[in-house]
Amino acid sequence: MIRRYYIIKETPNNTFRHTYWRVNYCGCNNVEPLIEYRDTKEALFATLDMPCVEKEKIEVISEENCVRIFAPTTKGFCFSKDISLPFLTEPEKVTATFKKGVLLLEIPKKVKHYKVEIK
Amino acid sequence: MTLSEDITIIETKKIDVDSPIILEGVPDMGLVGSIAVSHMVLEQNFEEVGYIKSDLFAPVMVIHERKVLNPVRIFQKGKIIAILSEIPIDPKAGFLLAKKLTEWYKEKGAGLVISISGTPIQERLDIEEPEIFGTSNNEEILKKMEESGVKILEEGFVSGFYALIIKNSIELNLNSSILLAQCYPSYPDPGAAASILKTLNKMIDLNIDVKQLTEQAEELKVNYRTLMEQTNVSMQRESKVEVPTMYR
Numbered sequence: 001m002i003r004r005y006y007i008i009k010e011t012p013n014n015t016f017r018h019t020y021w022r023v024n025y026c027g028c029n030n031v032e033p034l035i036e037y038r039d040t041k042e043a044l045f046a047t048l049d050m051p052c053v054e055k056e057k058i059e060v061i062s063e064e065n066c067v068r069i070f071a072p073t074t075k076g077f078c079f080s081k082d083i084s085l086p087f088l089t090e091p092e093k094v095t096a097t098f099k100k101g102v103l104l105l106e107i108p109k110k111v112k113h114y115k116v117e118i119k
Numbered sequence: 120m121t122l123s124e125d126i127t128i129i130e131t132k133k134i135d136v137d138s139p140i141i142l143e144g145v146p147d148m149g150l151v152g153s154i155a156v157s158h159m160v161l162e163q164n165f166e167e168v169g170y171i172k173s174d175l176f177a178p179v180m181v182i183h184e185r186k187v188l189n190p191v192r193i194f195q196k197g198k199i200i201a202i203l204s205e206i207p208i209d210p211k212a213g214f215l216l217a218k219k220l221t222e223w224y225k226e227k228g229a230g231l232v233i234s235i236s237g238t239p240i241q242e243r244l245d246i247e248e249p250e251i252f253g254t255s256n257n258e259e260i261l262k263k264m265e266e267s268g269v270k271i272l273e274e275g276f277v278s279g280f281y282a283l284i285i286k287n288s289i290e291l292n293l294n295s296s297i298l299l300a301q302c303y304p305s306y307p308d309p310g311a312a313a314s315i316l317k318t319l320n321k322m323i324d325l326n327i328d329v330k331q332l333t334e335q336a337e338e339l340k341v342n343y344r345t346l347m348e349q350t351n352v353s354m355q356r357e358s359k360v361e362v363p364t365m366y367r
Contacts, residue, residue, distance in 0.1 A: 001214070010245050031344075034305055034344065034347060034348065034351070035305075036303075036304060036305050036306075038241075047244075047303075049303070049306040049307075049344075050335075051337040051340035051341050052337050052338065060263075072226075073158050073341070075338075075341055099244060100244060100335050101336075101340065102181065102244055103305070104244075
């Protein structure tokens with residue numbers, strides 16, 4: 001049986017900004033999935049190999065500078081991966097597709113262009 | 120203590136076959152060679168007839184069915200000899216192993232050497248039946264490959280361990296070929312291994328059932344995950360060769 005724990009992990013400076021929820025499953029060994037990246041001007045595409053996983057049990061949590069992936073397998077361990085982003089994204093625009101045991105993530109880059117007025 | 124740079128091929132059983140066909144499965148792109156040869160050996164009940172040892176190999180022994188085994192082993196059934204490695208071969212060991220193996224193939228009077236590997240493709244996820252590409256140093260084998268559905272590389276490059284095998288084969292006048300299945304670059308790919316075995320069934324009249332490879336692909340991917348991870352690290356250590364992909 002998979003029991004579920006939520007652990008609050010905080011950085012030493014203890015600011016709210018750096019506090020986040022980390023999902024974990026008790027009694028499971030977490031394993032990082034094999035991952036490939038493709039970086040473009042508009043987005044980062046990440047594909048994660050996650051065999052023996054059911055689509056319904058995958059959790060993808062997106063934040064402005066991080067995407068967290070968690071999925072229990074049918075083999076007694078869990079896949080877990082935190083992707084730290086070197087850019088900011090809009091969390092609600094991150095998309096995920098699961099096909100043939102591979103999770104495809106499209107993480108759009110938040111690009112803001114301002115035309116600076118010259119005085 | 121200094122480590123020996125020797126590579127020794129130990130025959131635990133007498134290998135005396137006339138003009139054998141040698142199949143090589145060494146971990147690289149998508150672990151296509153390792154998965155294909157491993158499946159063939161199990162499915163066709165090959166007999167273990169030897170192993171290869173070297174201080175240059177990672178200090179690993181593998182355990183199968185409670186037996187402790189060398190990770191680089193030699194199997195045989197009839198005219199087919201299979202070389203199977205369950206550890207990634209680092210570039211330095213690769214140079215010496217390719218030399219040692221081709222010399223041994225010559226000594227055994229090999230009729231044909233077939234190296235099995237993969238060629239990574241971005242759209243692999245959308246491909247149901249990976250295509251097979253190939254090359255050989257022998258025109259007749261090229262024709263046979265083409266008749267078996269292999270797309271022959273017209274232009275381009277091969278690099279890594281199998282490039283050394285074919286290079287040494289040319290020097291030693293051995294018939295050598297490379298089969299490459301479209302595969303995931305960094306994930307184990309049992310589907311690509313199944314495509315290679317289907318091609319080998321036609322090319323050298325084998326009768327390997329690949330149903331298990333496709334039906335249990337997910338379980339196999341889990342089993343091969345660690346080897347793939349180690350192989351990815353090992354491949355990153357290889358000197359990068361920037362080559363244009365001219366073949367179609």
